[in-house]
Amino acid sequence: MNGRVRSAFDLFSDTADTGPGSPAVEAGDGTASYAELRAMAERLAARLDGAGAVGVAAGGGLALSVCLLAVVRAGTTAVVLAPDGPRGRESTAGVRLDVVLTDAGDRGEWPGVPHWDALVAASEDAPERYALPAAPSGTGADPVLVVPDGGGALTLRADGLAEAVAEQAGRLAVPAGAAVDPWREHSVPGALTAMLAAWSLGAVVRTGLPPAAAVAVDREVLEERLTVFFRETLGDPGVGLDDDFFERGGHSLLALDLVFRIYDEFGLELSAQDVFEATTARRLAALADSRAHGDDGDYDSLVDEIASLSDDEVERMLREL
DSSP states (O other), X not given: OOHHHHHHHHHHHHHHHHOTTXXXXXXXXXXXXXXXXXXXXXXXXXXXXXXXXXXXXXOSHHHHHHHHHHHHHHTOEEEEOOTTSOOSSBOTTSOBOSEEEEXXXXXXXXXXXXXXXXXXXXXXXXXXXXXXXXXXXXXXXXXXXXXXXXXXXXXXXXXXXXXXXXXXXXXXXXXXXXEEOGGGGOSHHHHHHHHHHHHHTTOEEEESOOOXXXXXXXXXXXXXXXXXXXXXXXXXXXXXXXXXXXXXXXXXXXXXXXXXXXXXHHOOOOOHHHHHHSOSHHHHHHHHHXXXXXXXXXXXXXXXXHHXXXXXXXXXXXHHO
16 A cells, blocks of 8 residues: 555544544544544454455445544545436446445345445444455555545545645644534535545544524525525526526535535535435525424425425416515
């Protein structure tokens, strides 16, 4: 394994040596100290020994943290997958996968390729089925990290990943113990390198936790800001208030990016699934507003009621306005 890629894990491990009990991850799917996170990553890396390429479809903060450190430690090629993308041995990046790592929320099938719950595979008592086939496709090639980036994919080889982590650490420049939300970077490559950089500094990666309090905001302002977030996330300045997020090139990883932007500015907790259900800025603003006022059920009922109306009923209602 290339030493420069290992240096990202070594820097994390140095922090674990000096402050093993310090928090490393505080996320919606779990928390871990530096010592606990290292132990999980080491166990998962051992299970990945000999793998040529690993798909990473874990969306949770702790699960993703364990996966990221494990693949860097194991020296395998890792392909970060959009959970709603094609499922099979051949990834969207054209890489043949030996195994796919998911989080506990993934209930789908991955035809032709083993898929593991990352946190279960990283546990001390993982079931026997969490083992690679006798002859994985490992080639010994220079490991890379393949990450979705806008409408395409960014490939970070050993030296590129090390440089990106060093640059991120320089930009973050936070003291040990400070909380870092990697999704402030507003891109998947930036978030992953920010996680590695935060650990090199002794910081705690904190993401996906409920806000202390939501910011009160006017619906019109919320619609305007969400339209801006749609444009920035998709890299498309032409996206409008009623344009569909997924029809304009979005996928689940970008949806996760979007909801973290909303959380960061307004303290409103949404999920990627909410974006799937409210696919325009207008509808997502309505959902966020109703969620902030505690009337989520009324919103859902209203949407169902509108969807059930016939064309004649809609036309009659509009005439009565």
